[in-house]
């Protein structure tokens with residue numbers, strides 16, 4: 001795997017910077033301001049995306065801010081330029097979801113992913129703009145999805161991995177009814193400067209416990225565990241070199257103003273004296289396909305690719321990880337060509353170790 005692919009597998013779109021919540025760990029700098037994406041930005045993105053979608057599977061992920069805070073009418077106008085072959089996803093805090101939004105999801109074929117951190121007492125960081133708990137509103141939105149029979153994914157942030165938590169979370173999400181679950185250990189990035197260093201043994205034990213909970217009742221696609229098992233299986237059958245893509249997916253994030261930030265949505269909206277605003281161009285001036293062709297010329301991207309090469313030559317986990325995480329390098333190390341971060345230890349190294357630890361502890365005596 002070397003360099004950036006010219007065609008991504010999905011794009012992230014920011015229909016508004018606004019979020020109606022004010023979560024303690026949020027990385028977004030302008031979440032109190034309603035800067036909306038004009039329709040010409042979506043039209044410009046669709047001009048590149050529609051041919052890609054005609055050639056294979058392609059997704060647009062509506063992210064934020066809180067994407068539903070843009071309102072149904074505006075979101076529909078932003079979706080309209082995309083062709084029928086484009087799959088739409090929305091990452092939402094669910095607090096605005098009601099019957100009308102559920103009808104919207106059905107009409108526009110939008111797949112929903114809900115951010116919720118587990119049972120009520122695990123959601124103390126998810127608060128309203130007034131600082132009140134958001135949990136009841138989140139649950140109301142999820143209940144509406146279930147009432148309409150809409151399948152949904154869930155994304156949970158874990159602040160402090162501790163014994164028992166993984167089982168508690170998995171059981172909660174089984175009951176919630178999601179069909180896919182992603183688990184993120186909180187990251188130090190953007191305007192969130194809270195530390196994310198944890199005891200290695202505790203993080204490894206957290207992931208091992210999550211695998212054990214999942215194996216008891218594997219009804220949910222558990223994103224991190226499935227990645228790890230796919231890699232472990234490839235190592236065993238000698239195809240580990242094929243796990244990583246030939247080139248890194250550029251995953252362009254389209255900001256509300258049409259600016260394009262590759263690799264890490266978390267960098268969008270930030271500036272740095274060395275790297276400028278991190279953008280590789282603006283779709284209102286240059287077609288997205290052309291911006292991506294030249295994205296490696298963006299100064300920080302070249303530095304990041306040097307960091308990926310440093311990972312390749314120094315890290316035994318590279319074959320699993322691929323050395324991603326541009327924003328984590330920048331916000332933790334202050335530059336892009338470093339290697340290990342607390343984030344990659346939490347979410348790649350100890351994840352793989354946890355899955356292997358579970359396998360070792362449960363291997364049959366004959367093995």
Ligand code: SF4
Nearest residue numbers: 311315318321340344
């Ligand atoms: S685990 Fe960390 S150090 Fe290793 S390849 Fe990934 S980013 Fe690089």
